[in-house]
Amino acid sequence: MKQTTYCIVGQIPELYPLWGTLRSIREKLITYSIPHRIPSLNWHITYVSPFLATELEMEWLTLGLELGKTSENLKHLSRTTQIDFFKNNEEDALVLRIDTSTKLKQIVERTRIKIEKLTDLKYPPASFQVNFHATIAEAPDLFRNIARSGGS
Secondary structure: OOOEEEEEEEEOOOOOHHHHHHHHHHHHHHHOOOOOEOOOOOOEEEEEEEEEEOHHHHHHHHHHHHHHHHHOOHHHHHEEEEEEEEEOOOOEEEEEEEEOOHHHHHHHHHHHHHHHHHOOEOOOOOOOOOOOEEEEEEEOOHHHHHHHOOOO
């Protein structure tokens, strides 16, 4: 029975340039006394958003993604394209959009499509296209607070 919620993410190691970029931006938020918190999973890249699955299904899904990630050089995930916001009614997320190889995008897209066919996504996306991003910080009214402090 599919009762457990899973989310497939990859932690961003401190030795990657991306980690240093995230830290630098967070230091700016601290400098300007903008209330925020880092994501509960620390800095990471979400491959698949929360979904319901059994433990066995989860093991197979992560094995497939691990094989795909191993065949690709994950340092490619360090190519950032822009800073952006994801806004919703509860809180805003300040994110760095990230680019990667076409091959890795296709692997993750196929995984997301398979998961959607097998189970229920907690937050079904409008599209299964990859939108890699690293969340820098989250907080209610984060966008407004940054704008008020003159940030852009």
